Amino acid sequence: MAQSKAKTKKQPRPKAETPKGFRDYFGAEVTERQKMLSQIAHVYHLYGFDALETSAVETVEALGKFLPDVDRPNEGVFAWQEDETADWLALRYDMTAPLARVAAQYRNDLPSPYRRYAMGPVWRNEKPGPGRFRQFYQCDADTVGAPSVAADAEICAMLSDTLEAVGISRGDYVVRVNNRKVLNGVMEVAGLAGDENEAARGIVLRAIDKLDRLGPDGVRDLLGEGRKDASGDFTKGAGMEADKAELVMGFMTAKRDTGAETCARLAELVAGSDVGAEGVAELETIATLLAAQGYGPDRIEIDPSVVRGLGYYTGPVFEAELTFEILDEKGRPRQFGSVAGGGRYDDLVKRFTGQAVPATGVSIGVDRLLAALRAKGQTSGAEAGPVIVTVMDRDRMADYQAMVGELRTAGIRAEVYLGNPKNFGNQLKYADKRDSPVAVIQGGDEAERGVVQIKDLVLGKKLAETATLEEWKDRPSQIEVPRADLVAEIRKMLAGE
């Protein structure tokens, strides 16, 4: 700030821009997200989860993901090194890596199991795109130290409660549950067990993940010899024989009308595989626990087609999908899709301590969920502006301040116009830009007579657009009221009376 004048002159003006891939959030964009976060936190808290807020900055060593890649420790994350002897630091890219660090660091002090929730921004150093930003919010809940699938069932129930708490109606969402062990069992039965088949198993995982896009035949090709796409590019397949490939195809389409029937079908598919049987038994336990609490398939269902991040998870996986249709940018109806997901992972804490600690959790994509509520018209994305008290007479600023003081005491959002008051038109333009519902006007004449003019800006807009002269006269958008009735009259006007 204390630069000499000579210096300031020489320097070109800085550009007023956010860095690429970052954005600013204004007004309701901030307050509606805040409201949603606090609704989510309320449910998480009710379930016994405790808040945890780690700092945005972690050592790259603790984040871990990037350790093998010593030449580019900032791959995917924003990372820096103070000087060549200092630790590499980085912005967190999710909430799970910091949780693993916390679970290890405070392992002697934390309760076990440790249920925690965390909400806040995470940062990804990735190529930004339309709607894809390098900073976005996550809202996670995890249980560390609970080996029982009762913990997974609890997370699913909580996710269902949470979606309803923020305003997604029952029937407009479904939480789908699957189990990694069942898929492992299917692959074992299909002859893909053993280290030598690791590559083939990877191809199967990626193929399943593409069912939506490629359809069953495309996936069959990838399970077999491979697939040539429209451009002629060939993707090598897993090399499975046709009958074995059908086992995997059968896994993806194993969903039946009830959870029990689905589990029975899965049990057939993994017959002979211990890990597969274990996976089916876990799904059955989850289904039983949820049914006992009244979470039927209208809210939570077993669905073997859920394959999210399967490389990462070790047991149950789940995903919340919104089932209503919205119009995409081209006006075509499409399902809104996934807004949350998670599952069981058991190796994150082990990195630090050498001891495996079972963990399961869910992450809600806050910005997507908010977009869904906006698409449903349940939040406006806009905020009611304040009542604007205009300034007719600069010397009576104290009077105007007294008016807004009274309004605020009554809980009504209000402000005095603080720009240059000379041009009254500018004051009304300002009120318009602020989406003000009401403007208050008091010139010297009105002050002398002990009255104020109050102008219904919402009605005024409506009348200006549609009204006949009779309607204008019948219900004028501006009325004169005694100064003493200011608050009461504005309250009436805001209520649309």
Next chain:
Amino acid sequence: MAQSKAKTKKQPRPKAETPKGFRDYFGAEVTERQKMLSQIAHVYHLYGFDALETSAVETVEALGKFLPDVDRPNEGVFAWQEDETADWLALRYDMTAPLARVAAQYRNDLPSPYRRYAMGPVWRNEKPGPGRFRQFYQCDADTVGAPSVAADAEICAMLSDTLEAVGISRGDYVVRVNNRKVLNGVMEVAGLAGDENEAARGIVLRAIDKLDRLGPDGVRDLLGEGRKDASGDFTKGAGMEADKAELVMGFMTAKRDTGAETCARLAELVAGSDVGAEGVAELETIATLLAAQGYGPDRIEIDPSVVRGLGYYTGPVFEAELTFEILDEKGRPRQFGSVAGGGRYDDLVKRFTGQAVPATGVSIGVDRLLAALRAKGQTSGAEAGPVIVTVMDRDRMADYQAMVGELRTAGIRAEVYLGNPKNFGNQLKYADKRDSPVAVIQGGDEAERGVVQIKDLVLGKKLAETATLEEWKDRPSQIEVPRADLVAEIRKMLAGE
């Protein structure tokens, strides 16, 4: 995550540690701050301020402060450069620099005046110390584009309302207001106008800032030839003659019983200086506006000893101080001190656009304010734990889940114990660690008889510490109730009935 086993073996385990100067916040530390932020946001919103959330990351160019120091762009901030051709990026170090960028970037779209609030973490790359962290919260409100001191008065009134809204009682705080122009006037009268006296003026500013620590005589030395401290180090003074120095000393002690008297005294001190007279007139206007709204000197007062960040500000400056005493780490009583401050600054947007834009604002030190409430015992720093439903019989997990389901539906925080249930003592230890108020116990026998045991852990602790045998019998801390009365009985127990 998909590292081969060979690799994992070779790598040493990462350290589970926060980077130096950063910390984690648990449970009530998070929720109490969140509650305070939402109370503050409520007041700001009522005053017509709109939320703004900028990203944590800005270009170093936009942050600006560090531009002249091209060799060390990360001085004081956390900054990095993707590669040698990329922009330097940095974590924001306050909320004002991003506001200036936003005000310039969106100048054609934002209402003018633009009232905005912002809350969130900021990052400083400074030497951490006890209680000083490299990430901490700020909560700012600023008005951009309002030249009138009515905007400053509004900020002061809002600050007063905000402190009361978060739980600081009237009388336990005071908002002190001063004006940079008055001090400039005093220095002009004392012969320190002109470019050639810039260094001397800087010495005067720093000297005034040290009044608390050095006392009047120490400041006098610094205004004159200089001062030798206890260690023998000599600090060069401003070189003022004794009678001129007394003008500055008089400024610092110009506070009188009423704002009007203080202003009158200041007017005497700056007699002959235009800028000084302007500053006094501004203080008088602020005092008049605030008095008209009922903000008397019990809440907001004119106090010339307020000299915060004077190099930065161009007009009114203000500071909120908590006036009650707390005990310091050595048990000695001391005043809590400043928790918020701000003032008028007019050159931040000009960096970008070349046009001066008047701005005024306040920043609340959220963590300090929270510490104050804890010192006053108004927030506990601890959180009520959930009701714990213990697991006596692993096969009846669904029954236990049903119990917590009912409790949550009734709004009672509750969870099932999800660790290994074999050792019942561990379950009660867990409940203790969670600060649970109540534990629920139902073995097979109780289930058959349709009852549950509920154990008052709060009362249990109290009885264990102090009770006689009679009291134990008189009010046992564990009772058996019908399963159907579970929720009602626990509600009674939580209410201490």
